Amino acid sequence: MGNPILEVENLVKSYGAVQAVRGVSFSVEEGEVFGLLGPNGAGKTSTVEILEGLRDLDSGRVSVCGLDPQRDSQALKHEIGAALQSTSLPDKLRVMEALRLFSSFYQRRRNPEELLKRFGLEEKRNAFYSQLSGGQKQRLALAMALVNDPRVLFFDEPTAGLDPQVRREIYDIIEELKREKKTIVMTTHYIEEAERLCDRVAIVDHGKVVALGTPRELKTRSGGSTRIEVRLAKPEPDGALRNLEGVADAREVDGAYVLHSHRPPQTIVAIVKHLEAQGNELVSLEIASPSLEDVFIEMTGRRLRD
Amino acid sequence: MRNFATLTRMRIQLTLRNKMFLFFTVLMPFAFFFLYAGVFAKGQPLVVKFFLGPVVALTVMGSFWGLSAALVMFREQGILRRFHVTPVTASDMLASSVVANYVLMFPTVLLEFVFARSIFHVTNFGNLLATFILISIGTVSFASLGLVVASVTNTMQETQVINQLLWLPLIFLSGATFPLAFLPKVVQKVSLFLPATYLVQGLGHAIF
Numbered sequence: 001m002g003n004p005i006l007e008v009e010n011l012v013k014s015y016g017a018v019q020a021v022r023g024v025s026f027s028v029e030e031g032e033v034f035g036l037l038g039p040n041g042a043g044k045t046s047t048v049e050i051l052e053g054l055r056d057l058d059s060g061r062v063s064v065c066g067l068d069p070q071r072d073s074q075a076l077k078h079e080i081g082a083a084l085q086s087t088s089l090p091d092k093l094r095v096m097e098a099l100r101l102f103s104s105f106y107q108r109r110r111n112p113e114e115l116l117k118r119f120g121l122e123e124k125r126n127a128f129y130s131q132l133s134g135g136q137k138q139r140l141a142l143a144m145a146l147v148n149d150p151r152v153l154f155f156d157e158p159t160a161g162l163d164p165q166v167r168r169e170i171y172d173i174i175e176e177l178k179r180e181k182k183t184i185v186m187t188t189h190y191i192e193e194a195e196r197l198c199d200r201v202a203i204v205d206h207g208k209v210v211a212l213g214t215p216r217e218l219k220t221r222s223g224g225s226t227r228i229e230v231r232l233a234k235p236e237p238d239g240a241l242r243n244l245e246g247v248a249d250a251r252e253v254d255g256a257y258v259l260h261s262h263r264p265p266q267t268i269v270a271i272v273k274h275l276e277a278q279g280n281e282l283v284s285l286e287i288a289s290p291s292l293e294d295v296f297i298e299m300t301g302r303r304l305r306d
Numbered sequence: 307m308r309n310f311a312t313l314t315r316m317r318i319q320l321t322l323r324n325k326m327f328l329f330f331t332v333l334m335p336f337a338f339f340f341l342y343a344g345v346f347a348k349g350q351p352l353v354v355k356f357f358l359g360p361v362v363a364l365t366v367m368g369s370f371w372g373l374s375a376a377l378v379m380f381r382e383q384g385i386l387r388r389f390h391v392t393p394v395t396a397s398d399m400l401a402s403s404v405v406a407n408y409v410l411m412f413p414t415v416l417l418e419f420v421f422a423r424s425i426f427h428v429t430n431f432g433n434l435l436a437t438f439i440l441i442s443i444g445t446v447s448f449a450s451l452g453l454v455v456a457s458v459t460n461t462m463q464e465t466q467v468i469n470q471l472l473w474l475p476l477i478f479l480s481g482a483t484f485p486l487a488f489l490p491k492v493v494q495k496v497s498l499f500l501p502a503t504y505l506v507q508g509l510g511h512a513i514f
Contacts, residue, residue: 052391053391054387054390054391074393074395077391077392077393078393080391082391084384084387084388084391086384087383087384087385087387087388088383088384088385088388089385089388090320090380090385092320092323092324093316093320097316097319101312101316102392104308104309104312105309105312105392105393105394106392106393144388
């Protein structure tokens with residue numbers, strides 16, 4: 001690989017008896033959008049907060065812009081920008097004041113006026129933080145992450161809790177940053193977000209990276225096959241569906257059966273015949289090209305839900 | 307240093323926009339002032355002057371309320387975390403809290419003196435330099451008490467409970483509300499352990 005701007009090696013972090021991060025390793029190239037995808041509690045936020053210098057690590061090694069977040073935290077803070085999870089600003093702080101205040105902390109700054117315009121907050125420049133909608137607050141959070149023109153941006157769950165339309169607005173903003181070749185490390189538990197925005201994705205579960213690659217690579221890894229999801233009137237014994245024609249693998253997920261098939265038409269016919277012979281009935285059937293969700297299910301045996 | 311100055315300005319601005327703060331820092335001290343001067347002292351200049359010490363002491367002690375509440379709110383809402391990813395240091399944050407509090411409290415005390423003079427015709431405020439020093443030391447000390455409360459409590463509710471527990475003995479057992487001489491011997495002994503007692507006595511001596 002070229003020149004990583006961020007490296008994580010065997011990162012471990014525990015809170016009391018709970019091991020949140022258990023040996024995570026990855027590296028991020030300059031100009032890349034890197035996603036940590038996983039359910040809540042997978043250790044994504046802990047990992048990112050260690051990279052930002054907000055938390056100390058237990059063991060392992062991390063480096064951001066060639067700096068150690070623990071030892072050189074003061075220098076690092078000039079190089080990074082962050083939109084944290086579950087954070088806010090004082091209710092009575094005005095939008096423009098917030099941008100000015102935060103940019104005053106840095107030597108290298110971007111023009112707050114320009115950020116205000118770019119993030120569509122011009123009309124809200126004199127509004128109190130408490131008067132902003134969820135989407136506006138998030139846009140302000142992203143704008144504030146850019147005040148120092150950082151080398152690496154951290155977005156922790158940038159669209160969590162936002163409605164779909166606002167979420168798409170945030171996607172547009174991140175895509176624009178991506179076109180400007182900004183290095184972004186983001187966490188998410190939305191498949192769509194990771195597929196659409198990230199150059200590479202690490203799927204994280206129970207504090208470990210279970211798969212890592214470009215969304216395309218990950219999807220091919222899941223067999224490159226078509227996904228068939230069926231719901232049945234009666235449960236089928238383990239493995240019965242796996243032996244049908246064209247089926248690469250089959251597993252039960254939340255009461256449905258997810259199959260991957262290289263020859264979908266034959267498989268569907270085989271399913272119907274099999275069920276008839278067993279006296280079982282098809283309740284529903286869905287066909288889809290493989291998504292990152294399939295990769296996730298394959299790696300963890302669980303679905304990724306909000 | 308520049309971050310500290312910017313933060314101090316922000317804290318002053320925010321506090322002035324906060325109704326709860328205006329109540330505790332501005333309205334309540336004046337309520338005490340007029341209660342003491344108008345009702346207890348019946349407006350007699352010499353008695354008003356005698357009560358000015360305790361009233362100013364109450365104003366100064368009130369600092370720790372708003373300060374601890376503001377910081378705990380900052381922490382609860384994740385505002386401190388946001389500052390923590392910037393080059394702002396914890397000492398910038400704490401020092402700006404104390405200084406902003408001082409800047410905000412001072413006009414209130416000043417107005418108490420102005421009212422004492424213009425409305426109640428008190429002349430000669432004793433040793434002004436000693437008064438100023440006592441007010442300054444008092445404000446910083448009680449602001450620090452606020453920082454201590456903020457650092458040992460986790461939620462706003464806890465903070466308010468601890469503040470009440472501290473506030474009641476501070477105002478009732480320090481001579482700020484009842485003269486110490488009227489209180490039982492045991493309570494007088496207890497009062498020796500309260501920082502408020504020394505502030506009240508010191509200001510009393512300096513002004514009267």
